[in-house]
Amino acid sequence: MLKKVTGLLMAIVMVVVLAACGGGNDDKASSNSPSASSPASNSAEPSKEAPAEKVTLKIIHWINEPVNKYYEEFNKKFTERYPNITVDYQVVPSDATYDQLQQTRINANDTDLLALKSGFAPIPQEWAAGAQDPLWKQWIDTGLIADLSNEEFVKSYNPVDVQNSTTYNGKVYGINMGKVAFSGLYYNKKIFADNNLKVPTTWDEFKGVVDALKAKDVTPLGFAGKDIWPYNLAVQGLSASVIKDQGEFIKGLWTGSTKFTDANALEVLEKAQYLLQNSIDGVMGIDYASLPSLFASGKVAMIADGTWNAPTLKGLDPTLEFGYFPIPGSNDAAQNGSLAGKYDMSWMVLEKSKNKDAALKWLAMQSEPENYAAFAKASGFLPTQNVQVEDPFINEISPYLANFKLAWDQLFINRQNAGEHVSGSSVHAEFLSPAGPIKTPKELAELSQKEWDAAK
Template identity: 35%
Template sequence: MNTPSSHSAHCNTALRATEQVGLSRRTLLRGGLGLGIAGLSAAALSACGSSRTSASSSGTISGTLEILTSSADASDAAFKKVNAAFQTKYPDVTVKFTSVPNDSYASTKSSRMTAGTVDLMVLKTFFQVPDYAKNSASDDVLLAENGGLVELTGKDFMNRYTPSVLSAQAIGGKQYGVPTGLSYSTGVFYNKKIFSEQGLSVPTTWTQLQEVMSTLTAKGVTPFGIGGKDTWPAGLAMLGSVAALYPDATKKENLAKAIWDGSVKLTDEGPLMILERTQTIFQNGQQNFAGAGYDDIPSGFAAGKYAMTIDGTWNEPTIASAVNGAFEIGFFPLPISDTAADNALLNGKIELQLGIPTSSKNQAAALAWLEFFSQADSYKGFLATSGFSSAQPDIAATDFLKSIEQMTSTFQPAWDQLWIASKNAGQDALYPFNYPALSPLGSKTAQQAASDAAAAWSTN
């Protein structure tokens, strides 16, 4: 039997060894929505449990609780409110909350798990992997499968969440994460004042969107604000393109399988159109958008520097706060298809699933935090600040979410919730639609970007 000190040394040695062969990849979407990989071996972590107790002899929850998330202003603020209320209830616990940019989340999580300094963390690309891609499961899925995450199946607080949501995130029929909410990632916020002044209606087809962009440009108004510096916000245009051109889960799943088995090439007409139309959006973004940060976009939108911005519903509180009533904000699904019906629904994801690594030194406090978070009052407050849709039934929606209920009447998973990147393919085939290469975010045409993706995929 290991003593606490020898157990910790064994785990850290194993983690350092596996990190040397880990795969580091960029993040596609904020919150996980993304394709980030932490570079950890689940097998090595499976033996690494808690090395010290977090409860006093009287049973009081105590000690330090280390929480790590990927950052966005609205969700960060929501977590901080929950943390403050939690510490009021549990004064013997010190919550240390760390939120890092998406592009550095994987590496930060890797180092924090190695050091044993994370008790509660966001799980990335956390959904069951199809058989054809089983060798490319994310590290967090491997953690779950190999005992590196605390199983939450049967915990009372899990019963508060919508069964269909839990089913969508189950790994081997078991639960390892708390779904903090739902978000929709393929919509467009627009300035109703600018649209009215220019005599524009909400576009429902690709042709109509092209007309809107042309009219705005002719009148000296920039159509789209895009945060290209962080890369992933530009990827929302790609997600919207897939959503409309492959407008239901079955079509997306068939596309993913066809790419994996080679019956569809990344240079074929369908995948190429995704890049072509994404590039058109980029060409209608603000000047030098490749250098603009995601967090800069709401203030630019509020100042009228552009008429629209593609963003997730999670960011509505931040955008509304920036606008501060200066004009009315509207929202519509990005209409990339030539058929209006294909553009009618938003695509979404399960937001920021929170799990406990078995290497956590304070599992008792982490479980207490998840139970506290899941209580109706705590959860309602979190949703109101984060802008997420509820993952629990019978939780009233905000006015904004009520206004888009018709667009979310049938849940449609976004592409990043279905696509599994191959660990053997090159970087240009990560998404696998190579949007970072597209000019003016990158330097290439859609055809060139597709060809590079196809070449990178050929190494799979």
């Protein structure tokens, strides 16, 4: 109590000081402020009480039902092995809610482990000078993330994957839990069979499938437009198959040798618009959480989603027969033949965590091969440990995974404060009619290029 009162008094003093600064006394303030009130210097104080026997390990994660269930089970086993550690495992929706939780928790040093939505991407490049650093890099650079390089459990993972997913400046700062592909479409096998349709391997074949479905009054496509990113997965699929070398293209955007208005970038937008034109009514109002039931209900023949959602689809209706194929953006079947994706979630330990030890124990136990295999099975991820997961769905798509490549949002490095038509990490085809206000791909491309050039 006393502590709180003193804290309160200190706050009053600080407010008075701040208020004085606000009054226009800027030079005075700048001379004493950096040390006095840098947001971190106090909040990062070591824990108030001496560490007791009992500790609570705080973990934040997002909603993904099969994975959440796995972790609830795993956490129980963990507590059995370490009875003094209670696990506080919190999940929130995977949209901006999670980003925000990450922000506030890191800011208040109020979690021990946190899940990053991907591996370390995009990798900062020399040619992209002045780009905004990705969050993970900012965190690492300010010393918030624990260095795991010397932990024994890192060795359980494939060295290549560790290198490509969570290594930065030669040090390992996280554990990546697996790869996912998301540049494909789920298709309803029953609807395809009823209409004598084959999985398309070229853009023309794809258009044939769409036309055939429409002729039978079946809505060809469904997207979770409300959240936008799920629709953008399909756009990334188009991009991965239309633009031969996305890395070169992005570098070119920075150096000026390529533009958003180039023929191949325009082609991506045109085809993205085609997808919108052939999707279910009200597509931009569908939440990501209701996409699986839309697909399972048979109202649409195909949806865009990542391979991570296969367990959810299976769980929703075990009799549902579905498959997955890469979006054939080009007319070259070979170019279309492989899926693009990313390293999915990675666990990171906070350096200033009050329970760093417990966090490391948790990660070590998670990394034990049988636990990891159970995770991979539950999540539908492509493993980053050398374990075999017998999963019919993964087996079926394995031919598409031979030349696994990184998708656009893992490669694209953005400029700071970019306008909304180039903001974030995706190609914003959702602005095209009928979903959005922009009539033609050309207009959108020109606007994007304009905003790109204007961004500093």
